Amino acid sequence: MKINSVTSERGSVLVTALITITILTLICATSLYVASQNTNAGMQAASWQQALSGAESAVDQAFNALNMNASGTSGAWTNWKRVDSSSLPTTKPSGGSTAVAPPTSNKYNYLIPSNITFQQGVEGNNSVSSWVTIDTAGLPLDNNGNQWYRVRATGSAGAPGPKRVSNQRLDDDLRKLSLIFDRKAGGTVSSPVASRTIEVIAASQTKNVLAYGFVLRNSIYMNGNTLIDSFDSRYSATSTNGQYDSTKFLSHGNVATVNSTGSNLNNEPIKGSLAYSGPVVKGTGGVTGTISTPFNASPPDTSDPSWTALPVNTYTGAPGSNSLIATGTRANPTQVKINGDFITNATFTILGAANSYIEIWVSGKFQTKSTLTQSNGVYVKWYVDGGSITTDGGTYINNQTGTATALYTTFIGVGAGTASIGGNSNLIAVLNAPGYDVTVKGTGDFSGSIAANSLSMVGSGSIHYDEALAANGINSSIANYSIASWFEDNSDPTRGQTF
């Protein structure tokens, strides 16, 4: 008899243990996978940000070059290359010649800055590369006659991790990484990369030396029966045929000096404000506007023209024909070089059709001893190197009408010198001669604007600032460049996708 006979002794411990281990392994694997995806998404987001930083820094390099070039600082285009092509590259450019100036049409300059590197040995991407191009984009000159530029910069940062899209579809919609396919240039990429391109339009910002009426580097002196006031040639209520009318004067004949040492207004009337730096200006009882200090905006230096594109008509002294003909345009004015002094001993005429432009570069002195007349509608710009501009020995006739009539006659005094304006005639002009000591005397009137080293008014002369000049940038120079437009180019034409 067999009682309690047990023949089966199999247990379930091993099976239970295996199942438990399997479940735990699956849980761990899932956790690791999700954590890996999250890490991957975080890495890609970080790379996406880094790429934009790279692109922005490249844009900064471009603006730095443009601004240095505008200010005449040497080395503006160091390490830049120029390529003669109207098609901008979609990949990092190469080749080309050394760039020495901003690009003209159908050309572009490019720079490949040094990579931005982070601490080595850390997790994630540790280097960002970039490249930037500058071209005109076919844009015409702006209303001030200056060129705007298109700046396109691309920043690229490696996207560490596997070639795997983010686990969040919304991230994929926003951040278009090149994991396998190069979405900008086509083809494939060897490793995942975040690449972002931004396009910025650099607009020239001008500094208008005519915005303040009469701006000086040093003293102002008034004595006699003088007057400073203003008018506005744009409106009939403030001018007559665009010219000064004493019955319609305005009170914005503002005067400013960077160094007021020796200044004395002798209570002569200034219908406008006075701004100065330095010692207190004497005799300000005639100033109708505000008196403020300091004033530090010194008028910038002037320079000779840099003619390269067009032929230059050269004369020694004033042309024997006693005339010059303006046939140029604003962008390409007629260019005349006078070697020596330009002195008109007989009636001299500058002819031309309306809206024609001429630039006359006088290496010596400028002096009118008789009548100098320029035809209506002709824009004349004088560059005087000889340190002397004298118009009080004769008559300079500028009978233009309309807005900013002073702009029809512009004197650029280069270097140091003296200018004597007045006599018994009226002169309508812009005098931009920051190194010149200007004297206004006699009974004549001067209408326009003056930037000079010093101003001395004696006798019964008057000067009248045309407020229309402040709104017109034709006589201004480029101060710097600012961002006129910014956008991130997310276009993907290779695959026909729209953003």
Next chain:
Amino acid sequence: MNLFRQKARAGFTLVELMTSIGCGSLILAALMAGSVALQRSFAAVEGYSTTEGNQLRVLDYIAMDCRRALSATVASNTLTLTVAGYYKPNGSAFAPTFNSATNAVQYNGGTSTNYTIQYSQSGSNFVRTVGPSASWPTGNTATAIATNVSSFTVSLQDLTSTVSCSITFSPSFTNNPGAGPIAGTTVSSNTFLRNAGARQ
């Protein structure tokens, strides 16, 4: 006759059995505790990752759209941005053109066609609506670019040239060992409208 004669069997004594059960219980308890802790940690990390992803995405979208916007308006706590039509229907970008009448640059091929992008809160979603346009970018579409949003405030600064946004997310991981409720996470941004100022 031996009624209780059995084969020789190996076995556990009661003490051994009790000891093994006790040890096993301790091991299982430790495993359970570890598993629960692991799950909580995982949930916390997952919640953190999700929230951080939402925050980064929202900030990236707003920054990108504000920077290229021509103008911005705010009404009923909805931000409306006007942007130029930068892209052609085939996906390529327009080249810039110059408008001499306004001394400004244009990007929409001179067609003066602009588009709007709106940001608003809808329930717990943060919605980006693009349009209206049949061809660009993808029609009048509304996409929830973030979830778990508890509040959204937006205002304009500096004469409408800067957009200030503040988005608060509800806490996604609610196990709080300390006292008091878990606060939501708030992200803020101040973005300058680089294209504002009648550049177009």
